[in-house]
Amino acid sequence: MMFKNNYRMSLNALRASRWRSFLTMLGVIIGVVAVVTVISIGEGIKQSITTEAESLGPSVVTVLPGPQVEDREDIGQTLNPFASVGHSLTERDVEYIQGIDGDIEVVPFVRGSGVVSTNEVEMPGAKVIVTEGDVPLVLNREVRFGTWHENNSESGRSFVVIGSNVANELFNELSPIGRSMTIGDQSFTVRGVFAEFPRSPLPFMSIDYNNAVFVSREAGVALSNNGNTIFQILAHGSDSVSASELSSSIKNALADGRGNSDFAVLKRSDMINMYRGILNVLTLGIAAIAAISLFVGGIGIMNIMFVSVSERTSEIGIRKAIGATNGQILSQFITEAAVLSLLGGVFGILGSLLVNYFIRLFTPIEPVIVPELMIGAVIIALMIGVIFGAVPAIRAARKDPIEALRYRI
Amino acid sequence: MKNIIELRDVSKLYGFGDATTVAVEEVSLRVKKGEFVAVMGPSGSGKSTLMNLIGLLDRPTQGTYLLQGKNVARFSKWRQARYRRDRLGFVFQSFHLLPSMTALENVALPLAYRGITQTRRLTQAGNALERVGLADREFFYPKQLSGGQLQRVAIARAIVNNPEVIIADEPTGNLDSAASRLVMELLSDLHTSGHTVLMVTHNPELTRYASRVIYMHDGVIIADEDSDIGSVPTLAKKMYFRARKTEDDDLAGVSALMDAVPQKDSNNKTKKKPVKKRRTKSKTKKPKSRSTSK
Structure with missing residues (x-):
């Protein structure tokens, strides 16, 4: 009142x-x-x-170098690019994961170097990812034009699959399939273009796959001059295995194989919580x-x-x-x-x-x-x-x- | 009849040490229910302070104040506010209406502090306005009303809570004679209908509405007489003019002003009852001959 x-x-x-x-x-x-x-x-x-993280698909597990921090508040440390300095994942880690029973698709990402360009245009912002395996499956995104390279250097030519931004910048309105481009001083032919990935508002926190050029390991050896240093491994389990089961079995496999815990295994929910x-x-x-x-x-x-x-x-x-x-x-x-x-x-x-x-x-x-x-x-x-x-x-x-x-x- | 107001040796002092001023000095006063008391006296005689004390706006420095038998001077501020709201009504010289509210809202304001619903508030306020003859001015703002109408709105506000005591501090001080007459008739009506009215005034003519006249000087009641309604009590009038005739007043030009006031000698039916003689007034001059008297 x-x-x-x-x-x-x-x-x-x-x-x-x-x-x-x-x-x-x-x-x-x-x-x-x-x-x-x-x-x-x-x-x-x-x-x-x-x-964005959900677009990865629920059953994908990410392995990162550097120790895992369990505390939710500090989990961002794992993502800190400087935190991974001095820590690394290697080819042997990929083998440990492949050794796990079950139908697991393992995709390692190696950072390649070299400026991406065509005869006319240069794209300094493009990231080169040297990889193998079924990338469209683990990234949960189809190749919209062309195909994914299964075996990349058939008949002596090296193929790449590019993100949609790269396609736009380098080839503009032209169809990129079959056209050639160079990374560093090596020449490649475009074999496919990824459908657009959801755009991340903070591209510095994760890779924007729209700006990526995917090169097969055979063709990309020269690009990854720091040898076999893998910055990220993506693992996709079969539908019958849950993400937490997959992540714990990967954790065990890596710990057994490496004999240390200098790595982080993150489920999708971990990634989301981290961000x-x-x-x-x-x-x-x-x-x-x-x-x-x-x-x-x-x-x-x-x-x-x-x-x-x-x-x-x-x-x-x-x-x-x-x-x-x-x-x-x-x-x-x-x-x-x-x-x-x-x-x-x-x-x-x-x-x-x-x-x-x-x-x-x-x-x-x-x-x-x-x-x-x-x-x-x-x-x-x-x-x-x-x-x-x-x-x-x-x-x-x-x-x-x-x-x-x-x-x- | 019962005493509604009883003051026992009430004093009010302002300031400290050498700067102490005595506004009211050991005043004792009894007012019965239903009286109409006119309080007269020159400026600074303490009559407004006395009204503030009686109206619970101020606390006496010393003495006892019984309102309806309760020692209200000792009450907490909160209880005093409750008493002001429920038992006292104020009418001021400068009306003191809130300019942002209509006449009706101004009158309804005391009811709001009682927690009465708005519809009932406005109905009661409307009745009060009707009582002062301003039913057709309900939705006028104060700036749209004349001085006399403003004071009638203020009276409506004072009576809307049906208080036992109405305190009017120079209610006609800012009004012309026609408006004053209306306001005084209203106060007189309230008196007739059983309210106790205390009124401060400078105008001896207005004492003809009062049943009793008190005269104050320098914080002391120097005269107190009953008065028939309709006539001006002679003693108060005499005291009033004699007191005016001081050297200081001459310097201030007050006596010349007072001489201009027409004198009406009413049929001497008034009961004389001087309470106290003027104490120290060696400076008092002999009254000049009053040429204006009939």
Whole structure:
């Protein structure tokens, strides 16, 4: 009852000084937009990484060099490119995995070097992956044009299968099949083009297969000049074996064969958790910085409430004279501050929806505002109003009624 | 009849040490239920402070204040606010309405602090406005109303909670004579209908509405007499003008102003009851001859 009155009164008071209320609200609006946008970008990246990881297929297990960290928070260490320096996977590891009973497709990825080009165009961003085995199966993506190379250097010519970006950049509108290209100083013929892989918003965290050139091991020996150093092994089990069964049997096989635990075996869910862990830390860090603007908005509310309280001294006097208790005056002004910042929070969410629309329009990132984020933003805005409105409201409540009545602006 | 208000040796001091000012000095006063008390006195005589003390807006430095037998001066701020809300109604010289609210909302405001639902609030406020003859001005904002109408709205606000005591601090101070008359008639109506009314005024003419007149000077009640309604009590009038005739007042030009006030000698039916003689007034000049008196 009292709250409803206070709410109505505060709307009236805010309406009475619209411009000032709006400018005060703007502080909160900007803060909420900043925080909500940062978190929604983080959430969007998380979701697209999940989609990307899910595109691998549920039964694919990834083996990476370097020790496995079981702690979910630190699992990102495994992904750190520097963490794998000094650790490596070798051809023998591939053999250990192939030695496991069951129908397991094992695909090692070796990083090749050399600039990818045709006679006309050069593509410095292209990554060369030297590999063998059924790559379309483990990457869960079909070769849309041409075929995958089973045996790559038939009749003395070396074949490659390329990602869709490479096809676009090197050959543009021409059909790439059968055309020749060079990697370093070696010449290759394009045999197939992969269907597009889901695009990762953070390409530095994983390989963008759309930019990859897949070379067979026989043809790629010269490209992988650091010998047999494998940066990733993908293993695809049969449908009857679950991913966790597969990963534990790979773990055992590698541990037995290598005699150490200098490797990491990750299921799809591990990968997703890993990326999420990293992103959570990143997002929270940036959101904390953005929250400073929310704090500044709160100070703006406090400031304007002080002004409002001293302007309305005479109103406070009148209200006290006709029987308002100190508590009622206090709650009136706190409600006013809370309504101010609550409206700021609501407009801030609307504003960040607008900002997100433009981010989707102009960048590859697709921010997502989950309902929890909206509710959280509203609650935090409300709390800011209550916290920063408290001191001015206390000052209002403590005013002496006689002096307040005598007060003239 | 029972005493609704009883002050026993109530004093109010402001400031500390050498800067101490005595606004009200050991005042004792009894007001019975249903009285209409006019409080007169020059500026700074402590009458507003006395009203603030009675209205529970201020606490006495010393003394006891019984409102309906309760020692309200000792109450917590919260309980005092409750008493102001339920038992006291205020009418101020400068109306003190909230400019952002309509007349109806202003009148309904005390009810809001009682937690009454809005519909009932507005109905009761409408009734109160009707009582002061402003039923057709419900949705006007204060800036759209004349001074007399504003004061009537303020009276409606004061009576909407049906308080026992109505405290009016110079209710006609900012009004012309026609508007003053209307406001005084209203206060008089409230008096007739059983409310206790305390009114501060500078205008001796208005004491004709009162059943009792108190005269204050330098924080002390120097005269207290019953008065027939409809007539101006002579003693209060005399005291009033004599006190005005001080050197200080002459310097301030007040006496010239007071001379201009027309005097009406009413049929001397008033009961004289001086409470206390003026204590120190060596400076008091002899009254000048009043040429204006009939």
